[in-house]
Amino acid sequence: MTPQDPAAAPEVAVAEDPIKVQNARLLARLHTLFGEDAFTDVSEPYGLLTATTTRERIHGIIAGLQQDEEIALHFLTTMCGINYPENVGQELGMIYHLHSLTQNIRLRLKIFFPVADPVVPTLSDIHLSANWMEREAYDFYGVIFTGHPNLMRILNVEDMDYFPMRKEYPLEDGTREDKTDLFFGR
Amino acid sequence: MAVNDTLEGTHHIIEEAREQQDKILIPLHNDFNQELTTLNLGPTHPATHGIFQNILQMDGERIVSGVPTIGYIHRAFEKIAERRPFYQITTLTDRMNYCSSPINNLGWHMTVEKMLGITVPKRAQYMRVIMMELARIADHLICNSILGVDTGAFTGFLYVFQEREKIYEIYEEVCGARLTTNMGRVGGMERDFTPVAIDKLRKWLKEFPAVMKEFESMFNRNRIFMDRVVNVGPISAEKALSYGFTGPNLRAAGVDYDVRVMNPYSSYEDFEFDVPVGTNGDTYDRFMVRNEEIWQSLRIINQALDKLPEGPYHADAPHYYLPPKQEVYKNMEALIYHFKIVMGEIDAPVGEVYHSVEGGNGELGFYLVSDGGRTPYRLHFRRPCFIYYQAYPEMAVGTTLSDAIVILSSMNVIAGELDA
Numbered sequence: 001m002t003p004q005d006p007a008a009a010p011e012v013a014v015a016e017d018p019i020k021v022q023n024a025r026l027l028a029r030l031h032t033l034f035g036e037d038a039f040t041d042v043s044e045p046y047g048l049l050t051a052t053t054t055r056e057r058i059h060g061i062i063a064g065l066q067q068d069e070e071i072a073l074h075f076l077t078t079m080c081g082i083n084y085p086e087n088v089g090q091e092l093g094m095i096y097h098l099h100s101l102t103q104n105i106r107l108r109l110k111i112f113f114p115v116a117d118p119v120v121p122t123l124s125d126i127h128l129s130a131n132w133m134e135r136e137a138y139d140f141y142g143v144i145f146t147g148h149p150n151l152m153r154i155l156n157v158e159d160m161d162y163f164p165m166r167k168e169y170p171l172e173d174g175t176r177e178d179k180t181d182l183f184f185g186r
Numbered sequence: 187m188a189v190n191d192t193l194e195g196t197h198h199i200i201e202e203a204r205e206q207q208d209k210i211l212i213p214l215h216n217d218f219n220q221e222l223t224t225l226n227l228g229p230t231h232p233a234t235h236g237i238f239q240n241i242l243q244m245d246g247e248r249i250v251s252g253v254p255t256i257g258y259i260h261r262a263f264e265k266i267a268e269r270r271p272f273y274q275i276t277t278l279t280d281r282m283n284y285c286s287s288p289i290n291n292l293g294w295h296m297t298v299e300k301m302l303g304i305t306v307p308k309r310a311q312y313m314r315v316i317m318m319e320l321a322r323i324a325d326h327l328i329c330n331s332i333l334g335v336d337t338g339a340f341t342g343f344l345y346v347f348q349e350r351e352k353i354y355e356i357y358e359e360v361c362g363a364r365l366t367t368n369m370g371r372v373g374g375m376e377r378d379f380t381p382v383a384i385d386k387l388r389k390w391l392k393e394f395p396a397v398m399k400e401f402e403s404m405f406n407r408n409r410i411f412m413d414r415v416v417n418v419g420p421i422s423a424e425k426a427l428s429y430g431f432t433g434p435n436l437r438a439a440g441v442d443y444d445v446r447v448m449n450p451y452s453s454y455e456d457f458e459f460d461v462p463v464g465t466n467g468d469t470y471d472r473f474m475v476r477n478e479e480i481w482q483s484l485r486i487i488n489q490a491l492d493k494l495p496e497g498p499y500h501a502d503a504p505h506y507y508l509p510p511k512q513e514v515y516k517n518m519e520a521l522i523y524h525f526k527i528v529m530g531e532i533d534a535p536v537g538e539v540y541h542s543v544e545g546g547n548g549e550l551g552f553y554l555v556s557d558g559g560r561t562p563y564r565l566h567f568r569r570p571c572f573i574y575y576q577a578y579p580e581m582a583v584g585t586t587l588s589d590a591i592v593i594l595s596s597m598n599v600i601a602g603e604l605d606a
Contacts, residue, residue: 129430
């Protein structure tokens, strides 16, 4: 038995799949509000509409979606950083999950930016909950949020001088030789 | 190594952040130019029930400002998870909200199953619902009885802790562990409920309501208790939503958001239950919402136990679910699967998935990015405590120190989940 590829399943389903209909409606609304060129890489992994945008637009989009009465994506579920060292010029990313509690629609937005210039506008003026989540992203990935009221480390010690969740930091000391395991990768 | 190259580049980032930090103003004097007292509450204060530090500026008995410091038991779960196969991450989730570990465990399994496209049989889903609701009751019992202790009522705590102990005995019968349960497996449950487990559960379901009624009659209309909690630390629905509140704390503010109802998982749509809501989000509302949720959880358990379908307790997913041990000794395929699963050598599909469950104190989310390898490329836990604890200074400012303790207690902040 081979594991089934679940990502392929939604394409087989007919167009009346309510999640597909809802996502199409959400995407059409996003395009009318912010223009079609604002979103790239639109996909629906596991039924959750995902789009990539730019850091110049992200603040306007999330503020606009909070105010928009038709969709009302007013709840910031979570945000987190991500690091793809092999994507030169786009090494760092931020991923936002928005949720409309009135209509039960979720949206995932992504932005990517170079690791040498990790500056992103803060969302803490839109969502109060963004305050600590941005501090966490700063703590682990070194993303600078302009306009953040209190951008300092939150979970790690303050005098740490690196960003531990970036991929370049191995979980264990890479120079250790006593625990090498060629087959299962220490 | 590349590590040192980027370190050079990051120093200016840290310097800039430190400059910003110096601009934060902490009040030192009150309106009459009298000096304020700085009080260090925590990190290891018996009344904070966990390792939280709050540096409070006090004007007499009144709190003027509070600066929380967290991270005392940060264990880098998200980083560790990037090196572990999926089944080994379960033990990390145990240690987040350790008052309701089964919810964390089973929520994580459901995330992986969603990614792999595994459908779990009805019996396993109902078994999961029973265990998750037991965990919710245990979680709420701790929160509410400790709130009683913090307001000076020790007796109720002793009453319900006996019942919590019985819940832990049921856990023991189901999975062999009590606190960090590591319950369930990807694809189902690790074993069927034993007859002893069912007996214990039925016995407990018969005995518990009387204790709960006693607990409620001790608190709900108690003049002393109500004086301590009514209108203490209220939060409006708008503020609560903006602060990212979920779970009982949000429902106490009057928003009926419950993941079990809005996005049912594990067959929650089969059960009948109500979502209690409060009105003004104060400590009393949070207490009452949790009490009512205990009754609703009991309803769900009774329904699930009565309707518990016959059938297998795990999915037919040999790539992910360990074969029976007897098979491993006799059967070649079983041995191969056993080896590959235990060594974590089974690759996952490429993709990203977000799944959330209703945890003990809110929406517990798992955001999993897989690059097709044996471990997650990135795993982010949406820990409800972490997000709503940032509202604490705002709720505590203007109250007295004793009220601040009660507010903290009623928010049910669990240090393990806060710091992950």
